[in-house]
Amino acid sequence: MKKIEYLQTGQTARLLDHKTIEEYKIPSLILMEHAAIESIREIKNHICMNQKKICIACGPGNNGGDGLAIARNLIKENIYPSLLIPKIEKMSKDEKIQWDSLSCFDLEIVTDINDLKHFDICIDCLFGNGLSRDITGYYQNVIETINQSGSYVISIDIPSGIHATTGKSMNCHIVSDLTIALDCYKEGLFINDGLTASKKCISVDIGIPHDLHSNFMINETLVKQYLPPRPSHSHKGTYKKALMIGGSQSMHGALYYSAKACYRSGIGTLTCMIPECIYPIFASKISFAMNKVMPCENGYFKEGIVPDLQPYSLISIGNGMSLNKSTIQMVQHVLHSDKTVILDADALWACKDHKEWLNRKETTILLPHIKEMTYLCDASISQILSNPFEIVKDFCRNHPNCILVLKSSLSIIGYKDKIYLLNQPNSALAKGGSGDILCGIVTGLCGQTNDYEKAVVCATYIHNQSVPNLDAACCLPDECIDTIPEIFKKLRT
Numbered sequence: 001m002k003k004i005e006y007l008q009t010g011q012t013a014r015l016l017d018h019k020t021i022e023e024y025k026i027p028s029l030i031l032m033e034h035a036a037i038e039s040i041r042e043i044k045n046h047i048c049m050n051q052k053k054i055c056i057a058c059g060p061g062n063n064g065g066d067g068l069a070i071a072r073n074l075i076k077e078n079i080y081p082s083l084l085i086p087k088i089e090k091m092s093k094d095e096k097i098q099w100d101s102l103s104c105f106d107l108e109i110v111t112d113i114n115d116l117k118h119f120d121i122c123i124d125c126l127f128g129n130g131l132s133r134d135i136t137g138y139y140q141n142v143i144e145t146i147n148q149s150g151s152y153v154i155s156i157d158i159p160s161g162i163h164a165t166t167g168k169s170m171n172c173h174i175v176s177d178l179t180i181a182l183d184c185y186k187e188g189l190f191i192n193d194g195l196t197a198s199k200k201c202i203s204v205d206i207g208i209p210h211d212l213h214s215n216f217m218i219n220e221t222l223v224k225q226y227l228p229p230r231p232s233h234s235h236k237g238t239y240k241k242a243l244m245i246g247g248s249q250s251m252h253g254a255l256y257y258s259a260k261a262c263y264r265s266g267i268g269t270l271t272c273m274i275p276e277c278i279y280p281i282f283a284s285k286i287s288f289a290m291n292k293v294m295p296c297e298n299g300y301f302k303e304g305i306v307p308d309l310q311p312y313s314l315i316s317i318g319n320g321m322s323l324n325k326s327t328i329q330m331v332q333h334v335l336h337s338d339k340t341v342i343l344d345a346d347a348l349w350a351c352k353d354h355k356e357w358l359n360r361k362e363t364t365i366l367l368p369h370i371k372e373m374t375y376l377c378d379a380s381i382s383q384i385l386s387n388p389f390e391i392v393k394d395f396c397r398n399h400p401n402c403i404l405v406l407k408s409s410l411s412i413i414g415y416k417d418k419i420y421l422l423n424q425p426n427s428a429l430a431k432g433g434s435g436d437i438l439c440g441i442v443t444g445l446c447g448q449t450n451d452y453e454k455a456v457v458c459a460t461y462i463h464n465q466s467v468p469n470l471d472a473a474c475c476l477p478d479e480c481i482d483t484i485p486e487i488f489k490k491l492r493t
């Protein structure tokens with residue numbers, strides 16, 4: 001079974017290493033030994049090492065120390081790697097200990113960088129989390145030679161040259177076939193140059209106490225723990241009454257998708273508030289939800305309407321509403337209520353000049369894609385793309401009762417000082433309508449628990465897993481929605 005996986009910046013990962021060593025009194029050499037043993041286990045899961053020419057390229061820090069510990073553990077299995085090593089006097093304290101522990105073995109030392117071209121497998125232990133400046137000269141030469149060698153490249157902790165926090169290449173970087181992140185994934189693996197620096201990324205446990213972590217990768221194991229139960233003896237009133245506000249003449253499909261996905265995800269009762277011009281078509285497509293029909297003007301909600309929100313405990317707003325004054329008025333009215341609110345699509349735009357509306361006592365859940373995120377912060381699309389984790393953290397620090405899902409092929413969820421990352425690209429969702437489905441699943445799950453953080457994590461995962469058995473290019477939103485029951489079933493087993 002897959003395990004719980006963690007996420008940190010370069011700095012916070014170092015802090016956790018430090019805490020483990022200083023407070024938990026676990027020596028760094030023990031962590032290094034775990035790192036070596038677990039890395040070898042994973043390497044074997046990916047490539048056969050027998051009869052292969054293997055080189056371990058070690059840098060001057062503890063990443064290099066990991067490499068030497070891997071070498072010693074491989075010898076136990078009768079595998080004798082060659083080593084590229086720094087000058088002994090440049091080695092860190094722990095790396096020197098690892099080097100001394102190899103003194104009784106006669107491993108080949110690579111002295112000519114050109115010889116790096118002749119290995120089947122290269123284990124990259126040049127730099128990890130301690131990379132502090134641009135790589136030039138000798139190490140640049142090493143990195144470029146490894147990249148051109150055609151070997152199967154395995155990077156330990158992070159591809160050398162990628163900054164663990166920013167994901168930016170420090171002048172040059174290794175491109176790896178497999179990256180084995182030690183203890184936790186570093187944010188830099190998923191952004192900027194980091195995103196394409198590894199073909200595959202996994203993490204291994206190296207003995208850092210799990211309770212030190214509070215930022216998670218969203219995977220099946222986590223979601224199984226977070227999914228709200230569905231007691232057999234429940235009835236519709238056990239769950240919440242949700243109201244979905246949205247729709248307009250030209251976009252009636254958006255609310256239809258949200259409503260259908262919401263019902264598929266377990267809501268107790270659902271009312272859809274729509275402008276009257278779309279009532280006939282909407283009612284002909286949806287029979288399970290109640291409809292609250294409001295006056296309309298030019299195909300949109302009429303300005304100045306003040307709907308009664310009292311019967312509902314959960315309100316989503318925004319899908320298919322359009323950018324106009326009545327949307328702003330409705331969003332203002334909803335955010336001034338004492339209800340849990342889910343803001344999506346055009347409702348996010350409506351908050352552009354009114355961020356103070358988000359300073360509410362009740363929970364507000366926001367589901368922006370990258371463009372919509374520009375309405376919520378003072379950053380451009382390119383600034384958000386190159387720094388998404390910091391943008392999400394900054395927003396959540398300033399809006400402590402908001403749960404933010406920054407959506408793209410990677411989705412980042414922020415709540416207070418916590419971060420979750422979903423990194424499972426699914427291009428079936430790269431279509432209009434997908435966001436509306438997410439809004440529906442979020443509403444459905446929030447209708448079954450008051451732990452909205454967990455509900456949003458589950459919803460984001462369930463949405464991401466909706467892959468009909470069709471080519472990704474060909475899926476319709478309805479077909480994605482129709483996979484939701486199977487995903488729930490799998491999560492409950």
Ligand SMILES: NC(=O)C1=CN([C@@H]2O[C@H](COP(=O)(O)OP(=O)(O)OC[C@H]3O[C@@H](n4cnc5c(N)ncnc54)[C@H](O)[C@@H]3O)[C@@H](O)[C@H]2O)[C@@H](O)CC1
Pocket residue numbers: 017018021028031032035059060061062063064065066092126127128129130131132133134135136139156157170182206
């Ligand atoms: N005790 C710990 O903290 C553990 C650390 N581990 C490993 O240790 C790594 C971090 O170790 P370190 O902090 O020693 O850092 P690194 O091994 O990443 O490298 C730091 C060393 O590289 C030098 N350096 C940095 N940038 C350079 C550049 N551009 N050109 C040339 N030299 C450069 C620094 O002066 C320093 O000597 C982790 O990524 C992980 O692989 C693991 O062994 C697990 C336990």
Ligand SMILES: Nc1ncnc2c1ncn2[C@@H]1O[C@H](COP(=O)(O)OP(=O)(O)O)[C@@H](O)[C@H]1O
Pocket residue numbers: 345368369407408409410411424425426427428429430431432433434435436437438463464
């Ligand atoms: N390639 C992809 N991989 C994973 N998820 C994706 C991908 N493309 C889109 N998505 C997801 O689909 C949804 C699209 O939302 P959005 O852009 O708001 O769509 P719309 O407004 O058209 O309904 C988001 O949840 C996003 O994370």
Ligand SMILES: [K+]
Pocket residue numbers: 063124125126127128155156157158159160
């Ligand atoms: K490395």
